[in-house]
Amino acid sequence: MKIAIAGASGYTGIELLRILSSYEDIEINQISSRRYSGKRLKDVFPFFSGRFSDLVFQEDIDIQSSDFFFLCLPHEPSVELVKRVYESGKKVVDLSAAYRIKDTKAYTEFYGFEHKYPELLFKAVYGLPELFRDDIKNASVVANPGCYPTASILGLYPAVKEGVIKGEIVINALSGISGAGREPKQQFHYPEAFGDSYPYKPLMHRHIPEMENVLKNVSGSDIKVRFTPHIIPVSRGMIATITFRTDLSKDQIVELYRLEYRYEPFIRFLTEPPHTKYVSGSNFCDIFVDKDERTGLAVVITAIDNLGKGASSQAIQNFNIMTGREETYNLLTGIVYP
Amino acid sequence: MKIAIAGASGYTGIELLRILSSYEDIEINQISSRRYSGKRLKDVFPFFSGRFSDLVFQEDIDIQSSDFFFLCLPHEPSVELVKRVYESGKKVVDLSAAYRIKDTKAYTEFYGFEHKYPELLFKAVYGLPELFRDDIKNASVVANPGCYPTASILGLYPAVKEGVIKGEIVINALSGISGAGREPKQQFHYPEAFGDSYPYKPLMHRHIPEMENVLKNVSGSDIKVRFTPHIIPVSRGMIATITFRTDLSKDQIVELYRLEYRYEPFIRFLTEPPHTKYVSGSNFCDIFVDKDERTGLAVVITAIDNLGKGASSQAIQNFNIMTGREETYNLLTGIVYP
Amino acid sequence: MKIAIAGASGYTGIELLRILSSYEDIEINQISSRRYSGKRLKDVFPFFSGRFSDLVFQEDIDIQSSDFFFLCLPHEPSVELVKRVYESGKKVVDLSAAYRIKDTKAYTEFYGFEHKYPELLFKAVYGLPELFRDDIKNASVVANPGCYPTASILGLYPAVKEGVIKGEIVINALSGISGAGREPKQQFHYPEAFGDSYPYKPLMHRHIPEMENVLKNVSGSDIKVRFTPHIIPVSRGMIATITFRTDLSKDQIVELYRLEYRYEPFIRFLTEPPHTKYVSGSNFCDIFVDKDERTGLAVVITAIDNLGKGASSQAIQNFNIMTGREETYNLLTGIVYP
Amino acid sequence: MKIAIAGASGYTGIELLRILSSYEDIEINQISSRRYSGKRLKDVFPFFSGRFSDLVFQEDIDIQSSDFFFLCLPHEPSVELVKRVYESGKKVVDLSAAYRIKDTKAYTEFYGFEHKYPELLFKAVYGLPELFRDDIKNASVVANPGCYPTASILGLYPAVKEGVIKGEIVINALSGISGAGREPKQQFHYPEAFGDSYPYKPLMHRHIPEMENVLKNVSGSDIKVRFTPHIIPVSRGMIATITFRTDLSKDQIVELYRLEYRYEPFIRFLTEPPHTKYVSGSNFCDIFVDKDERTGLAVVITAIDNLGKGASSQAIQNFNIMTGREETYNLLTGIVYP
Known part of the structure; x- marks a missing residue:
């Protein structure tokens, strides 16, 4: 399974990369970042030393080349990219707010833009497994909660x-x-x-x-x-x-x-x-x-x-559910204390 | 005016000393601390370099030797010492909770001791100047708020x-x-x-x-x-x-x-x-x-x-009021930022 | 393989437990702590939720019951316990300084006690794999560096x-x-x-x-x-x-x-x-x-x-070497950032 | 005495304002900040409540209107402004590096610009009073140390x-x-x-x-x-x-x-x-x-x-010396601890 992370140089993107680096059966084949386009992951973040550290940031994500998508983009670009992934028949976990609310007025009022795809809003599943686990299983678009x-x-x-x-x-x-x-x-x-x-x-x-x-x-x-x-x-x-x-x-x-x-x-x-x-x-x-x-x-x-549960590891929890893995796979490691 | 600070080695005591060191017309002549008895203020707190840095911590405070008292003690010792200052006819600001509540049951229930001087509870003024400024002016015992x-x-x-x-x-x-x-x-x-x-x-x-x-x-x-x-x-x-x-x-x-x-x-x-x-x-x-x-x-x-307003500078505000000073005296200096 | 951790309630002990909780083929069967004797690991450290969280702190470690020992004790008790493990023919990584220095005078001068087992000092291997990897492989006693x-x-x-x-x-x-x-x-x-x-x-x-x-x-x-x-x-x-x-x-x-x-x-x-x-x-x-x-x-x-490299994960690196595992086993996970 | 602070919205400028607000005999009549031009000091920094809090940031400093100048500017603008103050016959403490080094090559090599006024470099006094107190007394231009x-x-x-x-x-x-x-x-x-x-x-x-x-x-x-x-x-x-x-x-x-x-x-x-x-x-x-x-x-x-001693309070120490005040004036207040 080939995975793409759009907006991978933000904090949620880095956290996804950290957790996914322990998966043996996936390949992250695309990471994008406008700011670091053309640079290697490990040159931007010298602490990266896992399997993906030689990955190079791309300007954009190509939908044909990957099978599963994590989007860590601002809300408006996410509206578009989720739509395009959806139309390709592939699966996506969107970490922005672009598809979280089933009420287009909220986007106008609170986020300052008009939502162009209200029908897709109703196909997106809110990615809180404790409430919507069954829907997440079969979802193509999961809107990861704030x-x-x-x-x-x-x-x-x-x-x-x-x-x-x-x-x-x-x-x-x-x-x-x-x-x-x-x-x-x-x-x-x-x-x-x-x-x-x-x-x-x-x-x-x-x-x-x-x-x-x-x-x-x-x-x-x-x-x-x-x-x-x-x-x-x-x-x-x-x-x-x-x-x-x-x-x-x-x-x-x-x-x-x-x-x-x-x-x-x-x-x-x-x-x-x-x-x-x-x-x-x-x-x-x-x-x-x-x-x-x-x-x-x-x-x-x-x-x-x-x-973690407020962003990236919850996105992975959703990924595990959407791809038929054990829900807790790779998510029960202990915390670094103190 | 000679001033004593009981329990002067805690954080509220140090803060009182800092503020009082700018007063020209007072003398701090007693500071007490069980833990540091016999040691000089500046040997315990090397950053002290004001007028009082050569002061030596005493085991206890002698009521005869000072005119005004700040108590930074645990609640129970404060119950006693406030009483003794009161009986001497001198003035005291008590930073403990010993005289804050006009309800002896609260002491049994929340503080775990029986209050021995309920009548003095009613003579003590709650030292929040924004509410009780006039009472504070003439008070002998001011219970400084938490x-x-x-x-x-x-x-x-x-x-x-x-x-x-x-x-x-x-x-x-x-x-x-x-x-x-x-x-x-x-x-x-x-x-x-x-x-x-x-x-x-x-x-x-x-x-x-x-x-x-x-x-x-x-x-x-x-x-x-x-x-x-x-x-x-x-x-x-x-x-x-x-x-x-x-x-x-x-x-x-x-x-x-x-x-x-x-x-x-x-x-x-x-x-x-x-x-x-x-x-x-x-x-x-x-x-x-x-x-x-x-x-x-x-x-x-x-x-x-x-x-500050939650303890020591509010105690000084009360002190200013109780001693006929301008209420804001020495309390309007700017903050250290950032 | 049954593993004991002596002094498991300190920071190095907790860190060992965190890392070892990902090992499938071991059992931690003893953890000791004078302070928490009789309490469960997860009641003392509520964040613990791995395989070992129901473990109960013992007063002391029993040498017969385990196969491998990590000691996170003060220097002097470690001098004794290392000796006893050594005599039992089992293996130990000692995180104290008790066996780090090949010079008994250093213990008298810098640590304030007389080292009773100078001959064992010379059998202990200094556990810095980058310098002494080959010696660590066959060592019974590894003195984990400071x-x-x-x-x-x-x-x-x-x-x-x-x-x-x-x-x-x-x-x-x-x-x-x-x-x-x-x-x-x-x-x-x-x-x-x-x-x-x-x-x-x-x-x-x-x-x-x-x-x-x-x-x-x-x-x-x-x-x-x-x-x-x-x-x-x-x-x-x-x-x-x-x-x-x-x-x-x-x-x-x-x-x-x-x-x-x-x-x-x-x-x-x-x-x-x-x-x-x-x-x-x-x-x-x-x-x-x-x-x-x-x-x-x-x-x-x-x-x-x-x-990590200054204490517990280095101890695990030594453990991996001493037990014939891949040296990097379980030690290459990414860091939590930021 | 009318005082101007150029670049007053940086950390050294704020610190100067804090200390100078306790001086009774001066007036700060100009503060400049490109970023906040037109805004009041207290609207930018809500914690400001001293005498100067109604001051309005100007785009630039006018040399005619003030008697003494503190410059908290980048190095290159400081080169010019110091020169202009010097020519007006007034006094200035420059907190940049513009006049600290008696060697124009250092500016080319380390600061990336050519110093236009080498002769003024040699008139500027390095503002470390412990070394150059006597020179500071009579200096017009004091280069405040890094x-x-x-x-x-x-x-x-x-x-x-x-x-x-x-x-x-x-x-x-x-x-x-x-x-x-x-x-x-x-x-x-x-x-x-x-x-x-x-x-x-x-x-x-x-x-x-x-x-x-x-x-x-x-x-x-x-x-x-x-x-x-x-x-x-x-x-x-x-x-x-x-x-x-x-x-x-x-x-x-x-x-x-x-x-x-x-x-x-x-x-x-x-x-x-x-x-x-x-x-x-x-x-x-x-x-x-x-x-x-x-x-x-x-x-x-x-x-x-x-x-403090590394920037603004040292600038005030120089100011005290240059204006004939007691060197320690207003600089011996205790620290806020903890």
């Missing part, structure tokens, strides 16, 4: 599905800076981000429609979330601290979550709140569930690696 | 006072590790805390009764907060992201806050969410107020330095 | 072996804090180590006799190094910047190094100075060689992970 | 002046990333610099001619240094670890340094190696001197804040 939606939806799904939430949902999330991509920016220049932490876009974050859209699809009812993301000064790591009112007791809510996820290989229940570092470099989502009886509010806390 | 309560109460006070909050209050807070004190612990050993972030004690944090007690005192009604603190891997810095339902419009809620705090020298309103680094080493509390009309929830975000 | 000696000796070996160094050798090294172990200490308490960097023990560092002893053994002549270690505020990572006078030209010195290490699977030559992060979590040693013609001094810079 | 040269020259001056160094000088230096300026760059993008450390430009660093030129001027003989700078992942801080052969005993070399610097208000001798954090935000240079009798090499270690 990191904030992954952490938030996994923390809400059992409660939303069972309809046990009363009133509003408040999500406060923390994210490492790699989630903002590899492009240097003033606010992420090391001396400024060093030792700093702050909320950003507290009122209208792009990830809200993705979350609400998926939660509505699995519950059949409108769900509204109040979502405030915060930057924390680490490279990788994401926490979502979720609060909602419920009539379930503490034991009932804990049991609900454990039951729903009892066969999930990448969800771990902890008896203490989760740490970003415990999932760093992994595909795990650690979950803590509790209820504050004083206020009647349940507290669900999830932790993922924004580049 | 860092989480400072960030949370300043973010809630205008709304609570006006009674515009409907339903529960959700507070998610981030804190730098210096807030946990100077004692080495496994979870704060550098290799483990490096690059990590996590919530802790999400269900029952000691600071909740302090917050609820003060908010009840200023509003006359029971207030319940859902409070989840998170560790972030920095030395200093604290964010409180507060969410509550209100019928006020965005403009009304913003106006309410600006009006309430319009004369406050240490409260700055920002049009973007605040950064921990913008207040680091300062006595400022930066505030951002907004409303999410989609969900009907107001969002108030505050940022302080947990050792 | 992190500073690994980075320094690999950076000096080709030049020392060929005798091209004139005069003194100056080594300035940087180390992440995990190299100091898992025990919490004041200077490594997060708020204090955060944002700080400093040299330590500049005059007499324990690792000097280890370096000089090995370099003398391979060159036959006395070698003196001036070694200054520095703490940098990261968890993992080590740089050794080495300077010495030589008559070789730049091209000659580069060629000398490349030739010597041309078949080494874990040594990578870079054309730019190495980064600690490029080798983090790996067994690689990245090397940069150059000469400053203005001063006549060669500059050799090496980078390793102090817990 | 951070690496400050740390290195202060660590070498007593030994160089007395001629006690035999053979080559090896300097290994560590620098926080703020030393590279405020412009975002790929290698200083937070996720990449986070947790990383590495040497850079080990063979030919721009600061070498500056160091050698000054050392030659004070000693009369050619001095060659082998200088290797390293990036450490902090915002501020610089260490220079200096090694050289000498016949002086340990006591003699220590005494030589203490004697030379005995009246220096900003030089502190430590009995343990210095920490970057002990001088952060200050104008101090901490020094540690020792000798390794085994190798015959002296070890001198200095620590400064690269933006």
Whole structure:
């Protein structure tokens, strides 16, 4: 099987390459990067020393030459390239937001472009295996979830599905800076981000429609979330601290979550709140569930690696499912600690 | 004026010494530390080079020898020492929680000891000048607020006072590790805390009764907060992201806050969410107020330095008020950036 | 093959467990830790989710029950336990300094204890495969090198072996804090180590006799190094910047190094100075060689992970050699970046 | 006195503004920044709340309107602007390298431009008060030293002046990333610099001619240094670890340094190696001197804040001297710790 990675020089592309380098039965035969076109992978990233380190970045991906595609592109180019892969009859996991939301208005409002292929939006499967595993198996186009939606939806799904939430949902999330991509920016220049932490876009974050859209699809009812993301000064790591009112007791809510996820290989229940570092470099989502009886509010806390379960290793999980592999194949290695 | 600092070798003690070293008209004549008794300040902390660097740590503080006392002790020893200072007729700012809560049961339940001087609890003034400035002026005993309560109460006070909050209050807070004190612990050993972030004690944090007690005192009604603190891997810095339902419009809620705090020298309103680094080493509390009309929830975000406005510089602010100085004296210096 | 790890709850023990969890044909049947005796691995380290996570820490290791031993103990207990494993006819990799130096006086002077088994010192092989691969193959006792000696000796070996160094050798090294172990200490308490960097023990560092002893053994002549270690505020990572006078030209010195290490699977030559992060979590040693013609001094810079090639993955490399496996088995996985 | 700061939006400019905001008897009446022209200081840097926060960035500085000038510009524009200030008869501290070296060839070779005003080079005084205090007093143009040269020259001056160094000088230096300026760059993008450390430009660093030129001027003989700078992942801080052969005993070399610097208000001798954090935000240079009798090499270690004594607070020290103030005026405040 020949694999292509478009936009391979960003953080999600590098992470895909790292994980795929342990697969014996595949060949990565194309990597693309506008910025590094013509350069070898190992000359751009000297730490690369696996099987693919002699690969040369191409300007673009040729659809004829590969069998499976990972797209790590900006949203708009992804709209087009996914369409072209789809028409070729091949399979693609798209790590952008281009096909995540079944509502074209969201693209106009939150992403600033008009989505040209609304019919393909409805053929694309949202690549969160814990919710849509069966659809992913047969999908040609998998829209890999965003990191904030992954952490938030996994923390809400059992409660939303069972309809046990009363009133509003408040999500406060923390994210490492790699989630903002590899492009240097003033606010992420090391001396400024060093030792700093702050909320950003507290009122209208792009990830809200993705979350609400998926939660509505699995519950059949409108769900509204109040979502405030915060930057924390680490490279990788994401926490979502979720609060909602419920009539379930503490034991009932804990049991609900454990039951729903009892066969999930990448969800771990902890008896203490989760740490970003415990999932760093992994595909795990650690979950803590509790209820504050004083206020009647349940507290669900999830932790993922924004580049792992929040992006690239989840893309590999989808790849494993789409290609008939064991879902956990190559994804259960331990984390580097400390 | 002769000043004593008990427990001067902890982080709040060092910060007091730093700020007080710029006062021309005082003498610090006693510093105590069990651990460093007999050693000079500058031998323990080689970076100290101000007027007080030749001071020698004593085992204990002698009440006769000084005129004003700052206590940076654990809660229980503080209960006793505050009492003794009070009986001598002198003034004290206590940075522990020993006299913060007007409810002895809270001490039994949350702090694990029985408070022996309930009558003195009611004479102690809660040292948040933005709420209790007039009481502080004439107080003998000022209970300096905790860092989480400072960030949370300043973010809630205008709304609570006006009674515009409907339903529960959700507070998610981030804190730098210096807030946990100077004692080495496994979870704060550098290799483990490096690059990590996590919530802790999400269900029952000691600071909740302090917050609820003060908010009840200023509003006359029971207030319940859902409070989840998170560790972030920095030395200093604290964010409180507060969410509550209100019928006020965005403009009304913003106006309410600006009006309430319009004369406050240490409260700055920002049009973007605040950064921990913008207040680091300062006595400022930066505030951002907004409303999410989609969900009907107001969002108030505050940022302080947990050792500054959350502890030592707020203690100095109280000291300035208690000794008839300009309240802002020596507290408006710029921050070291980046 | 049944494997025991003594002192498994320290950083080198955890790293061994992580790497060994990918071996299909071994069983770890004993892990010991005084501190956590009786507790399960995954209850102490919640991020552990591999095959060994249900293992229970024992107070001590039983020599009869296992076939191969990794010792991550303090120096003195290791002196004894290595002796006992040796007498049982089994094999051991000792990660302490207990058997690294062929000179009992060094133990008295630098480590503060008298070495009881000088004859066993001479049977132990210094576990730096790039220098002593053939001896390691047949060794029963392998003394795994320290992190500073690994980075320094690999950076000096080709030049020392060929005798091209004139005069003194100056080594300035940087180390992440995990190299100091898992025990919490004041200077490594997060708020204090955060944002700080400093040299330590500049005059007499324990690792000097280890370096000089090995370099003398391979060159036959006395070698003196001036070694200054520095703490940098990261968890993992080590740089050794080495300077010495030589008559070789730049091209000659580069060629000398490349030739010597041309078949080494874990040594990578870079054309730019190495980064600690490029080798983090790996067994690689990245090397940069150059000469400053203005001063006549060669500059050799090496980078390793102090817990990887500087400790645990090097121990696994030795294990692979001692047990007849491919030397690189399981040690060529890519690094997690960024 | 009216003061202008050209290039005030960089890190050295911000630091100058912070320190100068405590001066009662000056007015900053011009700040320039190409990037932020037309914007208010406090709108660009929301943490600014001192006297100057309403200042508006200008495109350029007008020489007629101010009495004293600080230039925080790139080297080439500084060449011109210094010249123009000089011709107006006013005083200037130039923080660029434009007038540091008395050798025009160095500019062609290391800085890539031809210096147009060689005669003015010889009128400019090198602004290291510990060496050139008397010249600075009467200078019109002071070339403020670079951070690496400050740390290195202060660590070498007593030994160089007395001629006690035999053979080559090896300097290994560590620098926080703020030393590279405020412009975002790929290698200083937070996720990449986070947790990383590495040497850079080990063979030919721009600061070498500056160091050698000054050392030659004070000693009369050619001095060659082998200088290797390293990036450490902090915002501020610089260490220079200096090694050289000498016949002086340990006591003699220590005494030589203490004697030379005995009246220096900003030089502190430590009995343990210095920490970057002990001088952060200050104008101090901490020094540690020792000798390794085994190798015959002296070890001198200095620590400064690269933006403090390595740039802006040293510029203020020069300003104090040039304007007849107490040299230490406003520069002895304590550091924010931890």
